[in-house]
Amino acid sequence: METAHVGERRDPAATAAVTPPGEGARLGRPPLTERRKAATRLEIAREAVRLFADRGVAATTADDIAAAVGISQRTLWRYTPSKELCVRPLLTYALDFVTALMRSWPHDRPLWEVVAGPSSAGADTPADADTQALRDLVVLTRTEPGLRAVWLQVHHDAEAAFAEVIALRTGHGPDDLEPRVQAxxxxxxxxxxxxxxxxxxxxxxxxxxxxxxxxxxxxxSGLSG
Incomplete structure (x- = not known):
């Protein structure tokens, strides 16, 4: 068993095996292997949040998270480059799905409907347990700088994806002012x-x-006053 340390991170040479942000967002049903990997990532995220909420991030090791999931620390590092990033699947679930819907949304319908409609991923689509885990995690971002950094990075990545979709729909470049502001x-x-x-x-x-x-x-409604 590899030794776990607070704030431990995986060997950078192995990080390439971790799925990059947003690549799992598809509207079609992914292959069985990918579904199993996604389920494992989500289970890791759930257990990490539970342990972080109970003990704090600093007092929770990678070994603790791996043991809670029933996998080895070596296997854990195949799914995440750091213990803080274990929680990412809970944060990206809805944003990835919204991005995928935006990409396929009819051009004659406004994009606001994607996230404002009753069937959007922004609604309470996760299971009740995951909705509670998400709430626990976002509460932790107020006091745990490492988790706050992950939360902000997830939204930074989503913003770039939103700008790209908006640009494609409006004829702008993704780096133009209009899609960036709207995103x-x-x-x-x-x-x-x-x-x-x-x-x-x-x-x-x-x-x-x-x-x-x-x-x-x-x-x-825009700015008031």
Whole structure:
């Protein structure tokens, strides 16, 4: 068994085996092997969040996470380059799905419908346990800098993907001002809505989908005053 350390990271030479952000977002059904890998990543994320919430990130080792999932530390490193990044699948679930829907969305219908509609990934599509795990994780981002960095990086990556989709639909380049601003507004509304929902002191907050609808409405109305 390899020795685990707080904040430990995998050998960079092996990091290429980890699926890059966003590559798993498909509307079609992925092959069985990919589904199994995705299920394992999600299980790792769930157990990591549970341990982080119980002990804190610093006091949780890679060995702890691997043991909770029932795999070796070596196997864990095949799925993630660091213990903090174990949680990424819980954060990218909805954003990856929204990006995939945006890519296939009819050009005669506004993109806002993708995230504002009742069937969007922004609604409470994960299982109840994963919705609670997501809330626990976003709560942890307030006090755990490493997890906060992962949360912000996930949205940074999503923003670039949103800008690319918007640019393709509007005839702009992905680095043009218009799609970048629009992607930032959309991305910011999604991020703040999830934080508002997760950070609510109410033990049973309003559904995430309702908070997303409110945030998107505010974003569409633009600046006031």
């Amino acid at each position: 930032t507004v959309l991305n910011g509304a999604l991020r703040i809505a999830v934080e508002q929902w997760a950070w609510s002191p109410d033990p049973r907050p309003a559904p995430l989908s309702r908070t997303l609808h409110r945030a998107l409405g505010i974003a569409r």
